[in-house]
Amino acid sequence: KLDSLTSLRVTPNFSWQNSRYTSFNQSQAFTTERQPLNASRSDYRASGHGLSGVGNALLMRKFRRDGRTLSLNWAAVLNRQDSRGFNQATNTVYPNGNARRTTFDQQSDQENFANIHTLTASYTEPLSFSKKLEVHAAFSTNGNTADRDVADFNEKSNAYDRPNAALSNRFGSRFNTERTGLTLQNRRLRYTYALGFDVQQASLRADNQSSDSLVTRRYFNLLPNALLSFNFGRNRSLRAQYRTRINAPSMSQLQPVANNTNPLNIQLGNPDLKPEFYNTVSLVYNQFSGNGAKSLFAALNLNQVPRRIVNATTVNAVGVQTTRPVNAEGYYATSGFLALGRPLTALRLNVNLTSNAALTRGVSFVNDQPNRSRSLSVGQGLSLASNFNGKLDFNVGGNLTYQTATYSLQAQQNTEFFTKTLNADLYYQLPWRFVLTSDVTYTANTGRSAGYNQNFALWNLGLAKQFFKNRQGELKLTVYDLLNQNRSLVWNVTDTYLEDVQSVVLRQYFLLSFTYNLRKFGV
Template sequence: MPKISTLLLFLISCTTGTFAQSGVIKGLLLDAANRAPVRSASVIIYLAKDSTKKEIKSTLTDAAGNFEISGLANNSFLIEVSSIGYQQLIRPVKVTGSLKNLGVLLFTKQRKDLSVVTIISTAPPVAQKGDTTQYSASQYKVNPDATTEDLIKKMPGITVDKDGTVTAHGEQVKKVTIDGKDFFGDDASAALKNLPSEVVDKIQVFDRLSDQAQLTGFDDGNSVKAINVVTKSGIKNGQFGRLYGGYGTDDRYAAGGNMSFFNDNRRISVVGNFNNINQQNFGSQDLLGVTTSGGGRSGGRGGNTDNFSVGQSPGISKTNAFGINYSNILAKKLTITGSYFFNNSHNTNESIVNTETFSNPKNLFSTQNTHAITNNNNHRINMRLEYKIDSSNSLFIIPNINFQNYSSGAVTNLQNFYGANDSLNSSINKNNATRQGYNIRNNIMFRHSFAKKGRTLSFGLNMNYAKNDGNSITDARYQFYNNGFITDSLQQQLYETNTNGHTIGGNIAYTEPIGKNGQLKIDYTPSVQKNNADQQTFSFDGQKYSNFDSSLSNRFYNTITTNNAGINYRLSKSKDEQLSFGANFQNAQLESQRVFPIVSSVNQFFSNILPNAMWRKKFSASSNIRLFYRASTNFPSVNQLQDVVNLSNPLRVSAGNPDLKQSYTHLLSARYTFINSKTSRSLFANVFLQTAGDYISNAIYIAQQDTVIQQGIKLRKGSQLIKPVNLNGYKSLRTFLTYSMPVKPLKTVINLNAGFTYARLPGLINYHSTITNNYVYNTGLVLASNISEYVDFNISYNASFNNASILSFTSSTNNYVNQTAGLQLNLLDKKGWFIKNDITGQSYTGLSAGLNQHFWLWNAAIGKKFLKKQAGELKLSVFDLLKQNQSIVRTVTGAYIEDAQSQVLQQYFMLTFTYSLRNFGVAAKSSNGDLRERDGMSAPGMRGRNPSF
């Protein structure tokens, strides 16, 4: 704490010097013809005596035409105002005091010869607007049928993985909006994959504050990396989309499409996706905690989840998905957005999982082969209502309802051994499971703004109810090897596991201006979370599962009560220079009660001070820096606390731990951004440092002989008991750097990236502490073409060097290298013929035996566009032309290293027909009959050029 206080005092002293310049220029920009506000006009300040016109400060006018530039010393300046379609306005200004109000400035539109429509692109490819990085879509050329996802792949600092995960400036994008409005809730992939690139005007990348933080203006640390897609003004009234259908060899098929109907503020979008070729245009949500990303390690999985796992699950999936999104502004005061989405997936997977668990006297190895079939159904309903009661009062209501049904059947062969001739046990396990659950959330917020600017009062109420019920039937045969003897064991059991819980929380926050540039926030947040978990186990009696086993059954209640109060101060001369700091005091009570089979309780009390600080400074028009620090706590889930033993797999037994404590985390991040709009060069650098006390991890106990772990429950020799525990010593460091510049002779943009990740992962094996130090070095480059819509290519290379150093009973190292090279080449001629190639080379070295791979995945297509305006397309495509497709994932933890190989699609051919609709309205005619540009869209015949909006 003393070090933190010293740092804050240092930052305050530095920033106070920065804010010593107190001159302010403000004004109102109106259209000279109709007195309408002119929004997003550029306002730049120069020194009057500087003939080079070096920019001192700049800003944009807001929606009402207002602008304000602060932090100016007393001097004579020139103010330059410009916007597309208007004559440039230059005016001398002399600053002699704290405020210079220019009043109303009238902006005159440019005259132009309407006999010829000339559209000139002046927008820079990338620019920094405050804390937002803005990309001009017109400066990046893609094929006419490209999606927004294809478009952003060409933008510096943004990458899209093969599984659809979008990373911007080193952070995963969690939220995508269209013109500031939600699109299918929090599903970041839905908009990018289903919105055509030709309707995009700008891409904005920023840190989106939480809803509560947006009310107060104070960053509460819950911000996420977000992308806002700004559409062209001409599509405010139009219809666009595409429909497709295809059939191929091996009965492969794909059908679906998307349609959008825009009528001013009312927007309706419909999307559908039906295929058996692993196409997933949406994030898959997992409420029940039943889906995995690769590995097959059972036991120790904690709690229900409510997250999106982007991309396709391992294996081969058949998907049926449908969704509709609606947004509108009603009565000028009520904005409403809502969506419904249904997703059904049928997945088949055959996997091999090799695991090395750190142990004494020697490490334990296991090989697991699984054939699994799963069915998963999701229903998602999202809604957001924003009601501006009047100029001082606003109301927000944000409900969300999710349903999930899941069933699975799997056959697993598992072998555990110390060496080739030192087997411990093996099993054949047949398991059938069903789960169903739902999650209902609602967040209500109200804000009142007082007459004094900066003085606000806001209230929030959030409610959440979740239910997760299911059962599983295990029919398994086990063999245990002991000094040449083999012991057989048969297990036939039914497990019924039901959990439910609800949370009620509130928030009240008051902000008060302090001086000219300061603001104080006082807030209080209470919350009560109640969870119930009930597991019942029944053995097979020869006809049905009716023998109740009380030793493997448990009923458990958990209540978490928190009271959090804090005070924060923000010093803000402008959006370009801000400093905020504060602290919250949190009191928490964790009550755990077991009511069956033996009554017991655990009550824990925690009191913590949670400091936070943020500093952001714009050094120039090209560069800025942001530092952020936050302390937080994380509570264990009810499944981690429930002390029931799960014997569904006697070789890997799991149990909860009611003595778990909350973890305490420190997070420090730094971000530097440099963007030169004139040269189109950019640099993004990020550093993330995290430490955690009482880190929640899994302890593993490997039985050296048959051991009774609980009354009536025996752990056989070689079997593992997995149990969550609190461990100290977790640390992680992640850095990311990307540099972008144009290669004009090639009409190409090059993106260079590099990164380093370090993780210190504590573990506990047989009551002995282990430490895994994992070092990952990343490097890569991307060459993205910017030639024309007829020639489109992306060349990429990425290498990841992973070095894991394990300090357990003995020291060992494990090195692993993953290299990926890619080429996407699309060629199109003016008659509509096209050729597409997507080639990916993958190389794995350093994995467990049999999983080192070197392969190429080559997908290719040839086709023809036809019909009016080339609205129709017929395409013949081949997947995996070389028949080499593979899928391998490595997982490193503090207790084990795991390699997993999953089933993948093999070669198939497909013929697909696509019909595209582009109806953006007909261009208006001038009095002399010539076609004019309307609503920012180009006149017919202008396709392929770079319009500016």
């Protein structure tokens, strides 16, 4: 604190990363008649390092009059990432049914730098006992540069010394926003409402230095917001909120250079992208008993996004895809969540029911044709939990999820499948300060491609010994994946193809750890 009315808080954070990445991909594509379309084998290796710095400074000032405040906040993010990758691939295409094979061996050097600064100011003035007015302003600048140099392998010199201009690029972008607005808040005993209105000016500058082209755009947005909440006594509340915001395209979405890490699915950026505009409506109801034993929580969310950034994919005669982001209308998403909890006193149990549902409608483009999509997800969960004298805790439960996706183009990609999970967690304090822990999760899949409807159990088991007067120290031996069944199964549904992915994951291993808890600090 600078004085009794003024405070300053500065929060710095720095981090350094060093990473290595290796992937091997093998894929095949077929026509609807099961004739070969293309095939690919690629080996990609990369290593890199990065330095990040995040800083935040908050200055707050209270005035003699109750409710009058002034705050200034400055936030900065600096991030630099450098990497080098090697991509070796063999691609086979089948024009007219005849195989044609191409190979390449490339080195890519990537340098990314991000420089983000945000300055916000807020002033509140009480208008009456229950009303206050907030005046706020914000300025943000988001600058990014990306340099990508790709070279092909030269067998004569045995080095990567043949520059590939088509895959190399130097690109910079800057997105600036200036936002000012007012918010009127009225707080009563039973209800509170707030009405706000912001005016935002934004500018986007995309500089493709490799082709000596510059794109500048300016945007003007009106951003209303509203809040209404009711308190029905101490234990029941209802909250409704409407918010708007814009979301700038990322550097990878803007940079107009081909990314051929997957040679059969080439990614391109689009410097003509516009920011997304989000309209969000949320409704939350909360109810609980005086002792917290019974509870009811319900939430409903609706998102509508004009100018949403979606994929536009072009597929050539042999199935090679080129994808670039574009803006499109027609995206809606709604989701709901319901949770019920109550005790079963006679059995010393707590039962919890959870229900969730989500519906999304959107559009993408395939060979310049709109592909309208609809996805639905519905889930139901049940869990039982108990605590016996603080020495034995357990939780058992299950969840069933149904998912479906339909498309206006390529109806053969319409899908539906079920995922079922069962779980059991145990915490048991044994004599002599020993603790036994166990968690088991069983997963079953149906409706997927052959070989991917796999069922497996993941069981982690641990035994710990606690030390010192207040059990602040703990030596623990844990066996992860006791049954050695862990696996990763992912089903990706895209605009143009279905992809079943089975990844090699870390299976059974042992971990010995020691933990000491610092529970009290002197001043």
